[in-house]
Amino acid sequence: MAADSAADELITAVIVDDHVAITAGVRSWCSEAVPPIDLIDAGDRLADVWTGPGAAADVVIFDLELVPRRPDFGELRRLVDYGRRVVVYSQHIDDATAIKCVDLGALAYLTKREGPEHLVPAIRAAARGEPYTAPSLSGALVADDDPGRPRLSQRETEVLRAWFVSSSKELVAAKLNITAKTVDTYIARVRVKYANVGRAARSKSELVGRALDDGLITLAELNQKVTSL
């Protein structure tokens, strides 16, 4: 956890989730986080994300299924288009849903099996406008065989796979003989490549722009087309 100056500022997040137990759990994780994250509870009222204190929150923690078995991609799209930074927190574990959320412009996709060790970093990353890739999403990206998927290097695939499998960046680093920072770099590069394909969204283009500015990835690498294998 690299200390970031932006992370030291108080982050506010608003959670939309119809399960009070989830909200209570997330609230407790946020207050225990160092520094703590200020959490606003919108319950199952989407309006509270758009008006009142929720409208000013840095991050939206969004339950994809307020209506059971009907993932609300439309609302996610509206939030992202408005420029909100969204962390999708879903009970869905299927790969297609995860990848669709990323394609729509969500900065993080977490399953509810993933606890504070992933949710808190995901909220902090989203507050900075950066993506966070939890192991479950990493697994979805590895298993993605969509013809429109971006072309990943062998090392990037190895890192994604190891991160999904071990759920520990130290282990990935030890296994692949690289530093934990390099692990983050590879994962970030994958997300930039994904942000560069599919539907246009502000959060995605920001991500790509920043990655190019930082030299995380070059334009040539980014524009490599899908493998024709």
Next chain:
Amino acid sequence: MSDVNEEVTRAQLRHGLRIATLLVAAATVFGLGLSNLLRYLDVHESPLTQLAAFAALGAVLAGEAALLVRGRSWGRLRGPAIAVVLAASALSYVTLPDGRTSTGVDWIFGAANWAGLVVLLDRPLRSAVLFLLAHDLTALLHLVLLDEPSRGDLARFATGSVSVIGFPLCVAVVATVLRGLSAAAAASREEIERVRVAEAVAAESHRRRRQRFAELSVTTVPLLEGLADGSLRPENSVVQRRCAIEAARMRRLFAEADTVADPLLHELRHCIDVADRKGVVVELDARGQWPTPPVAVRRDLTEAVLIVLATAASRARVTVVGGADLVSVSVVADCGEVDVPSPATPGVRVEALNNDDTVWMEAQWQPIPQRTS
């Protein structure tokens, strides 16, 4: 193969009998019947009625010939055909001159019986018997009601009836016996097959049980013996670990016989269940699709998980990542040093990584691309 041959032979036999019966009937109706009819045509009061009755019988025989050529049976037409034959018989007798029953003039007496028989040859014997009796009764009614029968007339009728009923009846009996034989043969063949299958199932489950016992005898039996004779102490943590591993192996062994869509995940779940009961929190996550590995490979793949889980203190993560060319089963858990199992099958690789208290063990299998034959 021999069963099929038998069935073919039997079908040919029935077919032959049908042809023979039709030939006999045709010879009787068109030979004897027609010659008698033509010879005594002027004796009849209404020759046209007699000719119509003859035409009806001829039509039934022609129908049988057509069905025979097309390899079909009478089916729903059987009833109407019999009605036609009996109607022809009745028609002929109604217009038969008095005192001519079962003489040369009574041509239909020895003709309609055969025409009816060909229609009823593949029916139960009683249908043929009833038909023959009905036909004979028509002749008897004509004799008794319309004539004043003398003793001689009755004797002639009785002698005639013997051949009119007797010969077709013999053919009908032969057909029935033939049918009975093939039904009995089919039943006994089914019975033999059932017994053979039951024997094969019993032999296979016996073989499986012996094989399972042989597999357990290497590792489980010494452990049980040690516990029984007191040389292994249950409070010893090494013994507890061995027990946990053996318990998981047995669960896996039992799960191997289940028919499930994904045997690898199914067996992993059983291995995990043993750890779950110990209070270890285990996550199982799988991505991708993979070909079903053979049992020996699945054992090698799950063995690492089984050993690590038996030692895990509180939590573990088990993952399967698969593709057409690589299946990888990983376990990450908070356990101390563990022995890395050596895979028994070629193509399986096991790697272990220790980092502080965490062990990451990964078993990978590369399916050998199979040539499609």
